[in-house]
Amino acid sequence: xxxxxxxxxxxxxxxxxxxxxxxxxxxxxxxxxxxxxxxxxxxxxxxxxxxxxxxxxxxxxxxxxxxxxxxxxxxxxxxxxxxxxxxxxxxxxxxxxxxxxxxxxxxxxxxxxxxxxxxxxxxxxxxxxxxxxxxxxxxxxxxxxxxxxxxxxxxxxxxxxxxxxxxxxxxxxxxxxxxxxxxxxxxxxxxxxxxxxxxxxxxxxxxxxxxxxxxxxxxxxxxxxxxxxxxxxxxxxxxxxxxxxxxxxxxxxxxxxxxxxxxxxxxxxxxxxxxxxxxxxxxxxxxxxxxxxxxxxxxxxxxxxxxxxxxxxxxxxxxxxxxxxxxxxxxxxxxxxxxxxxxxxxxxxxxxxxxxxxxxxxxxxxxxxxxxxxxxxxxxxxxxxxxxxxxxxxxxxxxxxxxxxxxxxxxxxxxxxxxxxxxxxxxxxxxxxxxxxxxxxxxxxxxxxxxxxxxxxxxxxxxxxxxxxxxxxxxxxxxxxxxxxxxxxxxxxx
Numbered sequence: 001x002x003x004x005x006x007x008x009x010x011x012x013x014x015x016x017x018x019x020x021x022x023x024x025x026x027x028x029x030x031x032x033x034x035x036x037x038x039x040x041x042x043x044x045x046x047x048x049x050x051x052x053x054x055x056x057x058x059x060x061x062x063x064x065x066x067x068x069x070x071x072x073x074x075x076x077x078x079x080x081x082x083x084x085x086x087x088x089x090x091x092x093x094x095x096x097x098x099x100x101x102x103x104x105x106x107x108x109x110x111x112x113x114x115x116x117x118x119x120x121x122x123x124x125x126x127x128x129x130x131x132x133x134x135x136x137x138x139x140x141x142x143x144x145x146x147x148x149x150x151x152x153x154x155x156x157x158x159x160x161x162x163x164x165x166x167x168x169x170x171x172x173x174x175x176x177x178x179x180x181x182x183x184x185x186x187x188x189x190x191x192x193x194x195x196x197x198x199x200x201x202x203x204x205x206x207x208x209x210x211x212x213x214x215x216x217x218x219x220x221x222x223x224x225x226x227x228x229x230x231x232x233x234x235x236x237x238x239x240x241x242x243x244x245x246x247x248x249x250x251x252x253x254x255x256x257x258x259x260x261x262x263x264x265x266x267x268x269x270x271x272x273x274x275x276x277x278x279x280x281x282x283x284x285x286x287x288x289x290x291x292x293x294x295x296x297x298x299x300x301x302x303x304x305x306x307x308x309x310x311x312x313x314x315x316x317x318x319x320x321x322x323x324x325x326x327x328x329x330x331x332x333x334x335x336x337x338x339x340x341x342x343x344x345x346x347x348x349x350x351x352x353x354x355x356x357x358x359x360x361x362x363x364x365x366x367x368x369x370x371x372x373x374x375x376x377x378x379x380x381x382x383x384x385x386x387x388x389x390x391x392x393x394x395x396x397x398x399x400x401x402x403x404x405x406x407x408x409x410x411x412x413x414x415x416x417x418x419x420x421x422x423x424x425x426x427x428x429x430x431x432x433x434x435x436x437x438x439x440x441x442x443x444x445x446x447x448x449x450x451x452x453x454x455x456x457x458x459x460x461x462x463x464x465x466x467x468x469x470x471x472x473x474x475x476x477x478x479x480x481x482x483x484x485x486x487x488x489x490x491x492x493x494x
Contacts, residue, residue: 027058030065043069043379060089068097070383076104077361077368078383081390084117091122098122099129105136108368109360113390115140121156131161138170143354147174165194169204173211181218188212206236213245222249234477237351240271243477244279256286257481264479268471275344275409277307277416284420288427291487296427300420310342311413317341318406323399324392330402331359345409349402358398365391 027049033042046069049055049062067082083101086093094101105114115136125133138153151174157167172188175181188211195204213228229246232238243262250258259282265271266279280303287296317340321329329339334350349355365387372380372387 027062027065034069039069039073040375040377040379043073044377047379047382060086060093063089064093064095064097066379067094067101070379071100071104075368075372075383077108077110077364077387077390078372080104080108080110080113081383081386084113087114087117091118091120092124094122095124098125098133102129102132102136106132108364109357110364110390110394111136112140112143112354112357121153127158128161130156131158131163131167135163135167135170138167142170142174147178150174162198165191165198166204168194169208169211172215176211176215176218179218181215184215185212185219188215206232206238210238210242210245213242213249217245217249220252222253225249239477240266240274240276244276244282247279247282251282251286256290256485257483259283259286260483261479261481264481265476268476270471270473270476273344273347275342275347277303277413280306281416281420284423288423289487290483290485291430292483293427293431297424300424303420304417307413307417310345311410311417313342314345314406314410314413318403318410321403323403324395325399326403326406327358327395327399330355331362334359341406345406349405355398355402358394361394362391 027045029045029048030042033039033045043066046062046066050059050066055062063082063086067079067086070076070079070082080101083094083097083104087101101114102111105111114133118133118137119140121130121134121137134153134156138150138157141147141149141153151171154167154171154174157163168187168191172184172186172191175184175187188208191204192208192212195201195208198204209228209231213225213232216222216225216228226246226249229242229249232242236242243265247259247262250256250262263279263283263286266274266276267283280299284296284299284303287293287299321340325340329341330346330349333339333343333346334356339346369384369387372384
């Protein structure tokens with residue numbers, strides 16, 4: 001009876017033991033290795049945790065610890081990759097390591113990786129780290145075409161931080177792209193003042209100037225646009241574009257002489273490898289507007305002779321190249337090495353900040369992978385795999401982006417060549433109208449001035465030298481045209 005009661009009641013309960021937490025079990029070997037100062041073994045222990053599916057709850061913390069450990073071992077790119085993995089799971093996990101992650105991203109040229117992993121700046125970050133990361137996130141969102149998200153990220157940049165000038169520059173660009181050029185002026189002017197006090201004002205000074213010109217142009221304040229464009233330094237990669245856009249401002253004010261003088265810079269040998277069909281088209285339209293028909297015809301013929309063969313060449317090469325090959329080609333162009341595509345077609349991309357960052361990151365990945373390959377540890381093998389995968393992914397991403405831009409450029413060139421033919425027909429029709437008038441009145445209204453530049457006397461403060469075939473570099477930007485329309489008033493094309 002008593003035995004039955006005992007059976008029903010069950011045996012006395014054994015004392016319960018609380019198992020150690022998963023985190024304690026998972027990081028025991030890591031903590032022991034760190035205690036004895038063996039960071040290589042500590043990194044190996046963290047990889048054991050990361051490869052254990054049962055420790056998935058601790059993977060975010062493991063990535064953070066791995067990032068910190070790799071950073072202490074002076075493998076910044078591998079550390080950045082580890083921190084980005086942590087951020088993908090939970091941005092708050094980076095915590096105190098965020099400044100080091102931001103520094104590593106800037107050091108290896110891959111801020112885009114950290115920005116893509118974060119997307120939203122951790123709220124608990126200190127002001128300095130928050131500003132640096134917020135700017136990186138804003139740049140990433142802008143490059144992705146997310147303008148609203150860009151402005152949101154820029155709000156997190158502290159006004160007292162070194163990044164605030166660059167943040168205002170980007171804010172002005174975004175507002176201009178949103179069709180708010182008047183609103184964009186204030187942040188651009190603020191950026192102009194702050195950049196001058198920064199450590200590297202030269203890098204951003206010309207970028208601010210050309211963007212100010214574009215903002216004033218969009219606001220149809222053409223005189224201020226001209227003034228801003230004129231402030232771009234002649235040694236800047238933006239200078240040829242600034243001259244062209246400044247010429248457009250003159251064109252919009254019906255100052256064809258001013259437009260033609262600025263466009264003459266693009267005809268000189270110093271810019272002969274520049275891909276800029278728009279400048280030649282604008283020159284043709286300006287001459288046509290002034291009824292300078294012989295000169296306009298010459299411009300059309302020169303344009304077709306120059307860009308027609310180029311279109312055939314790029315039609316045969318651009319569609320045939322995969323993204324990775326296009327990235328390699330542009331990287332070669334940036335270093336002055338031979339390219340599969342025409343250099344002039346790649347020139348604008350070769351000097352692009354984003355492309356240069358990608359090249360720097362690719363080289364950093366190679367250098368770090370080489371150093372890691374000499375480390376006989378498990379983590380080193382895995383880190384090399386991550387670095388090579390990131391390098392390949394970046395090359396494909398940038399190559400795909402540039403490939404799409406080149407494809408648009410290729411199609412645009414076909415449209416430009418077609419438009420030139422339309423302009424040729426328009427010019428023939430206008431000339432026919434003028435000669436029909438001559439058949440009736442005996443006068444075309446053009447006299448003997450067609451296509452000629454009128455002679456002018458030199459001003460008292462100007463000295464003229466006869467042109468003897470020389471074009472000097474220090475003359476660029478200072479050419480002047482003295483001419484007026486040859487169109488009869490009633491048939492003016494303006």
